[in-house]
Amino acid sequence: MNFPRLSSLFLALIAACGVTAATAQEVALKKLAIGSVKVNAAAASAAAASGRKVALDRMTENLNAQLLSAFQAGRRFQLVGRADGAALVEEAAATGKAFAFGEADYLLVVTVDDFQDAMETKTFAALGTTVTSRTVRFAAISSVYDVKTGTVVETANLSVNRTAPEEQRGQVTGDTRDALLRELTQELAEKTARHVSDVVYPARIVAKTDKIVTINRGDGTGIAPGQLWEVFALGAEMKDPDTGASLGREELLVGKVRVTRVTAKTSQASVQEDLGIDRGALVRPVAQ
Numbered sequence: 001m002n003f004p005r006l007s008s009l010f011l012a013l014i015a016a017c018g019v020t021a022a023t024a025q026e027v028a029l030k031k032l033a034i035g036s037v038k039v040n041a042a043a044a045s046a047a048a049a050s051g052r053k054v055a056l057d058r059m060t061e062n063l064n065a066q067l068l069s070a071f072q073a074g075r076r077f078q079l080v081g082r083a084d085g086a087a088l089v090e091e092a093a094a095t096g097k098a099f100a101f102g103e104a105d106y107l108l109v110v111t112v113d114d115f116q117d118a119m120e121t122k123t124f125a126a127l128g129t130t131v132t133s134r135t136v137r138f139a140a141i142s143s144v145y146d147v148k149t150g151t152v153v154e155t156a157n158l159s160v161n162r163t164a165p166e167e168q169r170g171q172v173t174g175d176t177r178d179a180l181l182r183e184l185t186q187e188l189a190e191k192t193a194r195h196v197s198d199v200v201y202p203a204r205i206v207a208k209t210d211k212i213v214t215i216n217r218g219d220g221t222g223i224a225p226g227q228l229w230e231v232f233a234l235g236a237e238m239k240d241p242d243t244g245a246s247l248g249r250e251e252l253l254v255g256k257v258r259v260t261r262v263t264a265k266t267s268q269a270s271v272q273e274d275l276g277i278d279r280g281a282l283v284r285p286v287a288q
Helices: 003-028 041-049 053-074 082-095 179-200
Strands: 030-034 077-080 106-124 129-146 151-165 205-209 212-215 228-239 246-262 267-274 282-285
Touching (some): 030 053, 053 179, 106 151, 129 179, 151 179
Antiparallel strands (some): 129 151, 212 267, 228 246
């Protein structure tokens, strides 16, 4: 018997299985097209009137790059070229037809609707000091479309803002090289990526042992020790009695858990209230 030849065939079979498994995992990821970031007319006019149009343009360009980076870091989607996503939006707007871009499952459209960059100086006579602070707000509407049906899956208003002493940020304003603007652009991109991931891949309980549950959310996804999350069991599909359109599945509140530990890919939480918590249940953070 030719053992070397059998060994070679065995190794080849293992390698082929590995490739197949890797390919299957890759195919399992949803494909997401990211359209170029837009700016609505009101925000553009306000920025121009305050002399901040160049700053807004640069922030918008920077958000384009930061969005791609944020989604790549999350590794939950296969990303489709931004140019294709932009073309899809333009085609749909011009023809009024449903999206026909077969290479993507979802399309993300981000529209900036607010950008404020203000300076405020306060004088404290009793202390004999003057403090200048800077407040920046950056907000956008993020819409997720199901490409196959052309319907809106979710729309959310997301924003970031911060006030900081100007002396800690430097005197250069209206430039994306400014540390504060760069930080906020990155923060909004990461917030958007987390939101889209939660819409397409809802956070779920993947394991339960006694009073400890494991959630499929890890470091970098916004989950943190101390947070209180609600747990929902999925019921039957609901339909609108008038149109027959699907309203999604019924969600039944079955408990609450508090996050105790966050690792690279998952988090653990202690059960605070249990009315039927089980594997596969949806979890959402309680708004603070």
